[in-house]
Amino acid sequence: VQLQASGGGLVQAGGSLRLSCAPSGRTFSRYAMGWFRQAPRKEREFVAAIDWSGQTTYFADSVKGRFTISRDNAKNTVYLQMNSLKPEDTALYYCAADRVPFRNLLSPTVNEYGFWGQGTQVTVSS
Numbered sequence: 001v002q003l004q005a006s007g008g009g010l011v012q013a014g015g016s017l018r019l020s021c022a023p024s025g026r027t028f029s030r031y032a033m034g035w036f037r038q039a040p041r042k043e044r045e046f047v048a049a050i051d052w053s054g055q056t057t058y059f060a061d062s063v064k065g066r067f068t069i070s071r072d073n074a075k076n077t078v079y080l081q082m083n084s085l086k087p088e089d090t091a092l093y094y095c096a097a098d099r100v101p102f103r104n105l106l107s108p109t110v111n112e113y114g115f116w117g118q119g120t121q122v123t124v125s126s
Contacts, residue, residue: 003028003117005095010123011085019080019120021095029073030101034113035080037091037122046108047093048080058106063089085124092119 007019021033034049048069049058057069066085071078078095098107099114107113 003095003097003115005093005117005120008093008120008122010125013085013087013124013126015085015124016081016083017085017122019082019093019095019122021078021080021117023076023097023115027076028078028097028115029076031115032098032103032106033069033071033078034096034098034107035069035078035093036096036110036113037089037093038119039091042091044094044110046110049106049108050078051104051106052098052102056104056106058108060108082122085122087124087126090122090124092121094119 002024005021030052032051035047036044038044046060050069054071066083068081095117096113097115
């Protein structure tokens with residue numbers, strides 16, 4: 001099972017990017033999905049999560065008001081819209097799926113996610 005993240009790139013501060021996550025091998029329409037990021041020499045950190053229905057979202061304080069997360073279960077795809085990007089947003093961004101389906105609790109904890117992708121690089125220049 002692969003969670004393929006795409007949409008990363010190089011952007012100037014204040015710009016926008018939209019990341020996509022499309023699993024292959026199975027559907028994750030019943031699972032909460034999350035986005036995490038990892039900068040060089042730093043631990044992986046939570047960015048945003050969305051429940052399986054798309055009705056509940058949760059954001060890290062550092063991105064609240066700038067990032068939005070959404071999903072299209074018909075397309076089996078999750079999106080992370082990133083606006084007003086800052087140099088400190090530079091990192092490798094990963095999408096992940098919850099360990100179990102239909103959970104209502106959205107977790108910022110890495111260990112609560114059982115499926116991971118390879119990541120897509122986001123670089124924000126000042």
